[in-house]
Amino acid sequence: MSATTHTWAARRHPGYAAFLVHRVSGVLLALFLPAHFLVLGLALEDAAALDGFLRWTELLAVKLAEWGLVLLLTVHLAAGLRLLVLELLPWRGARHGFIGWGAGAAFAIGLAFLWSVFGT
Amino acid sequence: MTLWLYALQRGSALILAPLVIAHLALILIASRDGLSAAEILARTQGSVAWAAFYGLFVVAAAVHAPIGLRNVLRETTPWQGRGLDLAMVLVFFVMLALGLRAVVAVVGT
Amino acid sequence: MGRIVRQELDVSIWRGGPGGAQGAFHRYRVPQRADQTVLDVVTWVQRHLEPALAYRFSCRVGMCGSCAMTVNGRPRWTCRSHVGKVAPGGRLEIAPLANLPVIRDLATDMTGFFEKWQRAGGRFVPTLSRADPPVRISAESPQRKAADAGIECINCGVCYSACDVVRGRPDYLGPAALNRAWTLVNDERHGDVPGVLRAVSEDGGCHACHSQGSCTAHCPLSLDPSAAIAGLKRRTLLDLIGL
Numbered sequence: 001m002s003a004t005t006h007t008w009a010a011r012r013h014p015g016y017a018a019f020l021v022h023r024v025s026g027v028l029l030a031l032f033l034p035a036h037f038l039v040l041g042l043a044l045e046d047a048a049a050l051d052g053f054l055r056w057t058e059l060l061a062v063k064l065a066e067w068g069l070v071l072l073l074t075v076h077l078a079a080g081l082r083l084l085v086l087e088l089l090p091w092r093g094a095r096h097g098f099i100g101w102g103a104g105a106a107f108a109i110g111l112a113f114l115w116s117v118f119g120t
Numbered sequence: 121m122t123l124w125l126y127a128l129q130r131g132s133a134l135i136l137a138p139l140v141i142a143h144l145a146l147i148l149i150a151s152r153d154g155l156s157a158a159e160i161l162a163r164t165q166g167s168v169a170w171a172a173f174y175g176l177f178v179v180a181a182a183v184h185a186p187i188g189l190r191n192v193l194r195e196t197t198p199w200q201g202r203g204l205d206l207a208m209v210l211v212f213f214v215m216l217a218l219g220l221r222a223v224v225a226v227v228g229t
Numbered sequence: 230m231g232r233i234v235r236q237e238l239d240v241s242i243w244r245g246g247p248g249g250a251q252g253a254f255h256r257y258r259v260p261q262r263a264d265q266t267v268l269d270v271v272t273w274v275q276r277h278l279e280p281a282l283a284y285r286f287s288c289r290v291g292m293c294g295s296c297a298m299t300v301n302g303r304p305r306w307t308c309r310s311h312v313g314k315v316a317p318g319g320r321l322e323i324a325p326l327a328n329l330p331v332i333r334d335l336a337t338d339m340t341g342f343f344e345k346w347q348r349a350g351g352r353f354v355p356t357l358s359r360a361d362p363p364v365r366i367s368a369e370s371p372q373r374k375a376a377d378a379g380i381e382c383i384n385c386g387v388c389y390s391a392c393d394v395v396r397g398r399p400d401y402l403g404p405a406a407l408n409r410a411w412t413l414v415n416d417e418r419h420g421d422v423p424g425v426l427r428a429v430s431e432d433g434g435c436h437a438c439h440s441q442g443s444c445t446a447h448c449p450l451s452l453d454p455s456a457a458i459a460g461l462k463r464r465t466l467l468d469l470i471g472l
Contacts, residue, residue, distance in 0.1 A: 007302035010391050010443060011393070013442065013446045015443070016443060018441075019439050019441040026185075026192075027189070029185075030189055033185065033215060034215060034218050037178075037222040038218060038222075040222035041218065041222045042225070043160075051158070070144065080137070081137060083440055084130065084137075086459055090460065113151065122432050122437075123465055126436035126462070126466075130466070191437075194397075194398065195394065195398055
């Protein structure tokens with residue numbers, strides 16, 4: 001391979017940002033999912049076991065983590081939908097509009113989550 | 121095989137999209153009054169509909185995640201070839217097992 | 230060239246041996262001139278300071294694609310890169326194209342790039358002889374429009390150099406080869422479309438693309454390899470399910 005200065009300069013365009021967000025959120029979600037399944041599996045023992053764990057969800061730190069997960073899921077969905085549109089429909093261009101809408105949707109859903117958890 | 125993996129990845133994504141939207145909506149509704157086992161289980165226990173919904177969700181996610189991880193690992197680490205493929209098949213089975221166990225946990229009476 | 234403006238450019242040029250051996254940036258001060266291109270800068274350095282500097286160019290008017298290099302981190306045609314536009318602060322960093330082996334200094338080995346062109350099914354297979362009348366193809370047919378959108382490619386390697394999947398996977402065919410494959414898939418006269426679809430469905434084929442779009446973002450001819458690759462994905466999927 002060449003001694004390259006293939007730097008971030010060449011990556012400063014929305015399509016790359018969308019890819020990075022999709023990839024990072026995907027990896028984080030993949031790591032989270034088994035933990036999620038294990039927690040839900042606690043209900044196999046009895047409801048009390050699940051309740052014991054769910055008490056942790058009242059901690060602020062945990063609620064913020066949940067909010068983070070909601071954001072991760074939303075942006076991964078948005079970036080993924082963009083890919084499906086790009087690949088399955090014969091459109092030209094990188095659909096930059098989608099990226100903006102996806103980010104907006106993530107923001108909106110994140111806000112909705114915060115409001116439902118912390119709002120009166 | 122590459123084409124099949126690609127088709128499975130996009131196919132599972134098409135299935136996951138509406139399920140994820142429904143799941144997000146559910147989270148927003150369920151988290152309003154705080155989470156409790158009683159509330160969650162009251163909704164899901166004994167329900168064939170929820171079993172189908174979450175069962176499908178688990179299968180689609182178990183297919184989608186390892187194919188994606190395989191790409192990430194191939195491009196960012198030296199790991200590739202048969203060893204990586206087998207590891208990803210293992211990831212599929214682990215996610216499927218844990219996921220279906222969780223479905224049984226919340227749906228079983 | 231234009232009149233001398235009383236300023237100097239701060240220019241770093243990567244120099245090194247085959248495969249990047251002893252590679253390092255060497256710094257030069259180059260007189261700034263009006264209407265100067267990056268190719269002018271490299272030429273000035275070679276003529277006045279470094280006679281052994283290796284670099285490639287040909288037409289110097291933006292038609293051949295030979296002068297492509299990495300300029301301030303981005304792959305560009307240096308003859309079409311105005312210093313005033315790409316280095317408004319007077320600071321230039323010039324390196325060989327990324328993702329290709331270095332021969333020496335700014336000259337890269339394009340052999341692998343052209344091999345992938347062939348491997349992606351880029352060789353046209355005729356079905357008629359000179360005794361047959363020419364095929365009547367409408368320029369307005371969707372297929373012909375799809376082919377026309379990609380045939381202006383002059384294999385300059387800028388898209389290949391910009392692509393992060395090429396960077397991460399040496400076996401990836403790359404945007405230029407796949408763009409070419411797409412033009413052949415849409416060419417009614419091509420005699421082996423199934424062969425092209427097979428070739429682009431290999432490991433390292435079109436399905437490795439993540440639609441980052443760096444290729445389209447950097448193509449000096451405003452081609453859209455990303456859309457071509459999406460087309461190949463659609464076509465191979467339809468083929469798979471028998472449509």
